[in-house]
Amino acid sequence: MSKTFTRNLTAVAVAVAVQTMSGYSLAEAGEETFSLEEIIVTAQKREQSLQDVPSTVNAIQGDALTDKKLFNFTDLEQVSPGLELRSIDGRAGSIALRGVDFNPNSGASAAVDVYWNDVTLGTNASGGVFQEMFDLGRVELLRGPQGTLQGRTSPAGAVAIHTAKPDMEEVEGYVRTTFTDNSGTNTQFASSLPIIPGELSVRVAGVYSDSELSEVKNYVDGDVSDTQTKAGRISVAWQPSDEFAAEFVYQYVENDLSNYSVLTGTSTLGQGLPTLSGSDLEAIQTQADVYNGRFENVSLKLDWEVLGHQVTFVSGYSEVSSVRDFDNALGNTKIGFDDHPVLTALYPQIGLTGTQLNNPQRMLDQNYASSQELRIASMDNEFWDYTVGVYYGNESGFYNNEFMREQFFGPASLYFDTVASAPFDIQSYGAFAHNIFYLNDQWTAQVGIRWQRQERTVESSLYAAEDTTAPNPALVFSEGDELAQLIPDDLESLNSEAWTGSVSLQYAFADYDASAYVSAATSFRPGGATVSNKDLGELTEYNEEDSWSLEVGVKSSWLDNRLRLNSAIFYQDYSDYIGRANRVSLNPASAANGGEGSITTNGDATVQGVEVDFEYLMAENWHIAGGVSYVEAEYKDGVTLPSNDCAFVGTETAAMCDVGGLELGTQAPFTASLSTDYTIPMDAFEIYMLGLYKFTGRRTDTDAPSGDLGGYGTFDLHLGLREASATWDVSLFVRNLFDKEATDNLQPESKTFGRAPIETTGYLKTGQIAPRLIGLSATYNF
Incomplete structure (x- = not known):
């Protein structure tokens, strides 16, 4: 255990002890009758109090997200320390938790799975949740290995999204409109319509949103980033008796995105382009990064109480269709190519357009996923409660990457259109059992086990997309010719099988209204082959990942349940952790033929950390909540991975470097959040104020040349007025009140097709935190 980790752990432990002792003394003196509401979660596939679950679970209510104007899925990280959400390109998103990062373009199983109404989402279907959030019941964040009860095993955690349920008794709903100063509007509505009161009800909900995002401006044509999302949902709840209930939900989301990437650096192409910093929020692109996607999700849940058991069947389906057109060589323009002697000498094919330096690409995704789960759970037994079940999932579709290829022929190069096509089919099977033993009034033990099998078939080949004749007249490509098989035959079909489980003891x-627990769990991710538009040679295959973890925690309530305080310390050991080496230079002497590629990798690693969260009702009209997360996640000594920091050896596909001690991802080790809301009651209405502070500490970005990014904090402020019975609500809000400027992430220098000396544009792609945003929101409830 490192000295830094020990110091931070000690500081957090002292803070918890001080709060706990002060809370106990106040509890003795206080006589207030108001208290926090009990939080009910389904993290263990049965309704339980949050305080009874022997693991770290955070529940975020839909109303809390609305109050804080957190409308996009990525906004969840504002109220969840240790969680990092990043929309990569509109089609997919990255979720990092407990220091473990994941890139969905890796083709590997997710480190943090997403569930929608208990349904497992497909690999790219999770991109459908990286959109506008609307009409949610709650979001549960399950931290740590999910190796027993969830649909798939994921080592870092899971995000479970539960949409709002229809009201079975009365017509109710709302209309909400929000305007922001980035030319943004967000209009949401929802309504429950009981057809047979108490038995059958329908709820409809929808959202329309558009904005200019962070108003990133393109230097080339003055255009600005913008996005538009529209979505709708219908939910049907049927409960013909006390013993049987059914719920059906259908949702679609359509997103159109025209995005520009912020750059920093100085041009090396001599085109008269400006020197930029991230705070300029400026891009240099010959075309916008244009994305169009449609996501459809369906869930069906049947619950039947019979013979002292609850039988539950959950079936789901998701479909993704998306197209993305973009320039993969940022930081250049067609301007100035014609009269630039160095460029025209190196690129004789450029002519009058210079498009060879722009590297235009297109990505097409079609993804179909379905899953079925049947489970049987005992109900309210005195000594032993159990849940047993079986699971089946299927995911299929294809991923196509259309791009211009540079082929070397002696001193000259040939440019022609190609497409890398990767059809896939993945079958998943599982069987599980989870047991809760109530040993006495104080001791509870839990034991769970899961068997899973995955049968994965992934093919990938590179094809010519046009008829082409090379400088060598004997070499002719016809449209549709296979140029390279990117995944060899022996790696196209891979099967994985594993046992995982968990055990815990709670006292x-x-x-006191408090409990302590210790839990151990294992997790697993199957191996596979990297899907790439390059031949990765011996680095194509990645191995299975295994991990085990130990967590010790305390959950407590104080001051007659006005203060809820939970904390945990954890350690996790990974064998063959599945990571990602991005934009690695490939050896021209190898089968990869040079260029660059992103490679899915393996390396042993460890994760250790501490998490604390609290909620405090200081007065009946004053509420405070917050949390702290500190995590160290790094590779073990002696691990070697592809990197641009070392030299090629022989004909190896990529240079290999010792990365022992390197962080697993770009997530900040230390993050914290604090929110408070205060209400001033009046006769017919009430005034309220809400503040939200989020701090992100210093971190190492393994893709950044500097390697280190500074910490930053942002503060949001909301001032509102609402009618006493909440029929209407109007609020003015400012996100990032002090207009803090900070770099969230950096990527390596953008490259053109060129060979040395002109290989990079001189610019780095940088992620900047969103600038100050001012908005006005109005809600009418009925």
């Missing part, structure tokens, strides 16, 4: 203190 409830007799004289």
Whole structure:
């Protein structure tokens, strides 16, 4: 255990102890009758109090997200320390938790899975949740290995999204409109319509949103980033008796995105382009990064109580269709190519357009996923409660990458259109059992086990997309010719099988509303082959990942349940952790033929950390909540991975470097959040104020040349007025009130097709935190 980790752990432990002791003394003196509401979660596939679950679970209610104007899925990280959400390109998103990062373009199984109404989402279907959030019941964040009860095993955690349920008794709903100063509008509505009161009800909900995002401006044509999202949902709840209930939900999301990437640096192409910093929020692109996607999700849940058991069947389906057109060589323009002697000498094919330096690409995704789960759970037994079940999932579709290829022929190069096509089919099977033993009034033990099998078939080949004749007249490509098989035959079909499980012991203190627990769990991710538009040679295959973890935690309530305080310390050991080496230079002497590629990798690693969260009702009209996360996640000594920091050896596909001690991803080790809301009651209405502070500490970005990014904090402020019975609500809000400027991430220098000396544009792609945003929101409830 490192000295830094020990110091931070000690500081957090002292803070928890001080709060706990002060909370106990105040509890003795306080006589207030108001208290926090009990939080009910389904993290263990049965309704339980959050305080009874022997693991770290955070529940975020839909109303809390609305109050804080957190409308996009990525906004969840504002109220969840240790969680990092990043929309990569509109079609997919990255979720990092407990220091473990994941790139969906890796083709590997997710480190943090997403569930929508208990349904597992397909690999790219999770991109459908990286959109506008609307009409949610709650979001549950499950931290740590999910190796027993969830649909798939994921080592870092899971995000479970639960949409709002229809009201079975009365017509109710709302209309909400929000305007922001980035030319943004967000209009949401929802309504429950009981058809047979108490038995059958329908709820409809929808959202339309558009904005100019962070108003990133393109230097080339003055255009600005913008996005538009529209979505709709219909939910049907049927409960003909006390013993049987059914719920059906259908949702679609359509997103159109025209995005520009912020650059920093100085041009090396001599085109009269400006020197930029991230704070300029400026791009240099010959075309916008244009994305169009449609996501459809369906869930069906049937619950039947019979013979002291609850039988549950969950079936789901998701479909993704998306197209993305973009320039993969940022930081250049067609201007100035014609009269630039160095460029025209190196690129004789450029002519009058110079498009060979722009590297235009297109990505097409079609993804179909379905899953079925049947489970049987005992109900309210005195000594032993259990849940057993079976699971089946299927995911299929294809991923196509259309791009211009540079082929070397002696001193000259040939440019022609190609397409890398990767059809896939993945079958998943599982069987599980989870047991809860109530040993006595104070001790509870839990034991779970899961068997899973995955049968994965992934093919990938590079094809010519046009008829082409090379400088060598004997070499002719016809449209549709296979130029390279990117995944060899022996790696196209791979099967994985594993057993995982969990065990915990929990002790409830007799004289306090508190419990302590220790839990151990294992997780697993199957191996596979990297899907790439390059031949990765011996680096194509990646191995299975295994991990085990140990967590010790305390959950407590104080001041007559006005203060809820939970904390945990954890350690996780990974064998063959599945990571990603991005934009690695490939050896021209190898089968990869040079250029660059992103490679899915393996390396042993460890994760250790501490998490604390609290909620405090200081007065009946004053509420405070927050949390802290500190995590160290790094590769073990002696691990070697592809990197641009070392030299090629022989004909190896990529240079290999010792990365021992390197962080697993770009997530900040230390993050914290604090929110408070205060209400001033009046006769017919009430005034309220809400503040939200999020701090992100210093971190190492493994893709950044500097390697280190500074910490930053942002503060949001909301001032509102609402009618006493909440029929209407109007609020003015400012996100990032002090207009803090900070770099969230950096990527390596953008490259053209060129060979040395002109190989990079001189610019780095940088992610900047969103600038100050001012908005006005109005809600009418009925």
